Amino acid sequence: DAGVIQSPRHEVTEMGQEVTLRCKPISGHNSLFWYRQTMMRGLELLIYFNNNVPIDDSGMPEDRFSAKMPNASFSTLKIQPSEPRDSAVYFCASGPRIYNQPQHFGDGTRLSIL
Amino acid sequence: DQQVKQNSPSLSVQEGRISILNCDYTNSMFDYFLWYKKYPAEGPTFLISISSIKDKNEDGRFTVFLNKSAKHLSLHIVPSQPGDSAVYFCAASESNAGNMLTFGGGTRLMVKP
Numbered sequence: 001d002a003g004v005i006q007s008p009r010h011e012v013t014e015m016g017q018e019v020t021l022r023c024k025p026i027s028g029h030n031s032l033f034w035y036r037q038t039m040m041r042g043l044e045l046l047i048y049f050n051n052n053v054p055i056d057d058s059g060m061p062e063d064r065f066s067a068k069m070p071n072a073s074f075s076t077l078k079i080q081p082s083e084p085r086d087s088a089v090y091f092c093a094s095g096p097r098i099y100n101q102p103q104h105f106g107d108g109t110r111l112s113i114l
Numbered sequence: 115d116q117q118v119k120q121n122s123p124s125l126s127v128q129e130g131r132i133s134i135l136n137c138d139y140t141n142s143m144f145d146y147f148l149w150y151k152k153y154p155a156e157g158p159t160f161l162i163s164i165s166s167i168k169d170k171n172e173d174g175r176f177t178v179f180l181n182k183s184a185k186h187l188s189l190h191i192v193p194s195q196p197g198d199s200a201v202y203f204c205a206a207s208e209s210n211a212g213n214m215l216t217f218g219g220g221t222r223l224m225v226k227p
Contacts, residue, residue, distance in 0.1 A: 004157070031213050043158075043203065043217040055212060091157055099209050100146050100165055105157030 002026070004106035006092050012112045018080040021109045024073055025094030033103060034067055034077050035091040043091070049075065050097060082113045117141045118206050120218035127225050133191040135221050137204035140185065144206040148215070149178060149189045152201045161202075162189070194225045 005024040013019055025032050033048040047057040052069045060067070064083070069075040079086055089110050095103040119138045127133045135149075145166040150158035164171040164178045164187070171178050177190045191198055201222050205215040 033214075042219045045214060045216075048212070048214060050212065056214065093157075095213055097213070099213065100163070101213075102148055102160040102163060103213065103215060104160065105150075107155070107157045 004092055004094050004104055006090075006106035006109050008109060009107065010110045010112075012114065013082060014114050015083055016081045017113075018078065019082045019086075019111060019113075021077040021090050021092075021111070023075045023077070023092030023106060025075070025092070026104055027073070028096070029094035029104075030072075030097035031095045031103070032069060032075050033093040033095070034075070035093065035105075037089045037091065037108070046077070084113045087111055087113050116219070117144075118204060118216050118218040120202075120204060120221045122221050123219070124222040124224070127194045127223065129196055129225055129227050130193045133189075133194045133198065133223055133225065135189040135191075135202050135204075135223065137187045137189075137218050138185060139187075139206050141206070141208065141216075142185070143208040143210065144216075145209055146207045147178070147180060147187050148205045148207075149176075150203045150205060151198075152203065152220070158203055191223075194223075196225050196227050199223055199225045 007022045034046040037043045046059045047067045049069045067077045089108045091108045093103040093105045148163040149161040151161050152158045162176050164180050180187045201220045203220045204218045
């Protein structure tokens with residue numbers, strides 16, 4: 001089975017540019033999660049969706065960040081405008097809606113904002 | 115305020131010996147706990163989990179112990195192998211908060227041949 005697929009794997013761009021990260025969850029999973037990993041804050045949840053609907057976005061750092069899930073097989077995380085402090089590894093994870101089942105992670109997007 | 119803490123940032127163990135990774139939590143509503151393993155340039159991989167109705171769960175070389183009164187869980191790896199060298203994250207969730215996970219800061223395990 002294909003796992004969670006994220007693209008791009010690496011992104012380097014200049015401050016002020018728009019950045020779009022993409023995620024394809026595991027087929028059949030109803031929940032999708034976006035995480036950010038930094039040295040200072042570790043792995044932190046940004047937002048999660050159930051059945052394509054955003055449930056909790058309290059982890060989104062500010063209005064420059066937005067996430068969408070137009071259908072069950074695709075989600076985007078957008079940063080506009082980007083800033084150097086957004087540099088981090090961004091992970092997408094998906095899981096079944098059944099409780100007590102683990103989430104499965106993609107390999108992440110390493111984002112560098114110059 | 116960190117609700118899930120891994121107080122040891124790193125651990126070094128000889129091959130064949132036991133590795134014990136520890137995790138503490140503060141939220142008494144957490145009722146499902148997981149361990150993930152992470153290699154460089156890869157995403158976290160699910161390793162083992164435990165529900166709060168149990169105090170032990172075993173899967174091959176990996177055993178997770180849960181002490182609810184102490185709000186503490188640990189992961190035992192026996193015997194440790196060089197391929198186990200990775201960063202280990204513990205995570206917790208509560209049934210009333212959907213499937214959201216709260217992660218600890220991770221422990222880097224190095225297994226020396």
